[in-house]
Amino acid sequence: MSDIKITVNVDEYLALNKFEVDEGRAHIELVEDPDMAEFLKLVRVCPAALYKVDEDGKASFDYAGCLECGTCRIACGGTIVKEWGWPGPTMGVEYRYG
């Protein structure tokens, strides 16, 4: 992670969006113990910064805050992204401007 530079807190921006999080089901699922090189790709490409690596090098992913763009499905659909579906009915992000 040391070579990836992050100073912005995207969670603060996501808090400005309207979301109805589908608590019942994760619409994106990763494989267990994802390969770190693949995970770091998702750190770089996900516009919502949902893929994070902490100071100890531990990877974490939270589908809440997903913008439903599908970029992780394209980047790692064949590797560490195991399942990619839509959030349940009426759930997920709701853009007010778009």
Add this chain to the structure above:
Amino acid sequence: MSDFDAIVVGSGCAGAIAAYELASAGKSVLVVERGNFAGAKNMTGGRLYTHAISQVFPDFEEEAPLERRITHERISMMAPDANFTVDFTSDDMLVSGQDSYSVLRGSFDSWLADKAEAAGAEFIFGIPVEELVKEGGRVVGIKAGEDEISADVVILCDGANSLLTESAVGFKRPKGDTMAVGIKQVIELPASVIEDRVLANEGEGAAWLFVGDATKGHVGGGFAYTNKESVSLGIVATISDLATSDTPIYQMLEDMKAHPAIAPLIRGGRVVEHSGHMVPEGGRDMMPPLVADGVILAGESAMMCVNLGYMVRGMDYAIAAGMHAGRSAVAALDAGDTTAAGLTGYVQALEGSFVLKDLEQFKRFPHFMESTTRLFNEYPVLVRDAMNTLFVVDGSPVAPLKKSLVPLVRKVGVMNLVKDLWKGMKAL
């Protein structure tokens, strides 16, 4: 007997207009949109060229929720510490049918859906279509939640991240070098402030693209579009190349907002939305088959989008494709044949229109950009150094221009410059 003559999946530019055409011709049509209203899941840069929408709704300029008429085209070569901008204005850009408007999809798509509904289309909102129903290889309907709903023809307008096109036409998940990711923030500012900052008259505005430091030298670029009371600011970057960057896309956007060329544009503004969306950019070669038995693809689900660096287009392709999809579906329904053969009128109509001609014409350009990394690195720096030579005065005796400029060009390589220019020309 099917439940509907036609089902349209997705109420964006393509879907709403396909539904409008079908309903206007007296067909029964159901639109299934996963957002709680049309536009709720959609995002654009963005700017709409009017030539396509005016074919469907000649009076759209009075009715549609348009943001600003674009009167300034700006392109910038951005170095970390400098920025060189071309600002183009022209009366030709203002001629009806040649002009363009910034739009926001929440309001714009709602307006389009209202037009389809007024023409008689039925809508279901808030339900994602998870599966197509097929019989003997033919698409005969959709599965939404627990319900199966049948139709003689299904029109897929479910966007760049369609999860249905593989089942519909065998289209495999696109590769990361044919897709870009877009990130955008909508930044609120008073209308008069926006007009003053981009030198525009009331109701008018700018489309502005940035190449170079916006993406830290990676393939892609930054964009800024002025809306009525906000600026849409963002970045588009090719996924496979972005995945190798030291800087994540959200950090690129944050850094771009602080760049001396951008910061004064958004100073005092308030971020009100943060969004993401994919952009297909592989051209004709990456497109799926446009029809199969019982099904038509239109808009970004069919990868109808071009990114030329100085211009990004998708909505006018989607609108034209939606129009042709709707009209061709009506003809196929009237003829009682919605097999792939019965739907070929759609493909022929697109081949005869700007849609497939453009996607064919520009199909080599994405490869040109990806293989010409100097565009994003050396050239913005070269332009900065050349401009510094011209404009920076420190009182020391001025060297002849030739003597100061030639070494700068040599640093990049004269042949590289000539080759890249030639390659770029050939790809356009």
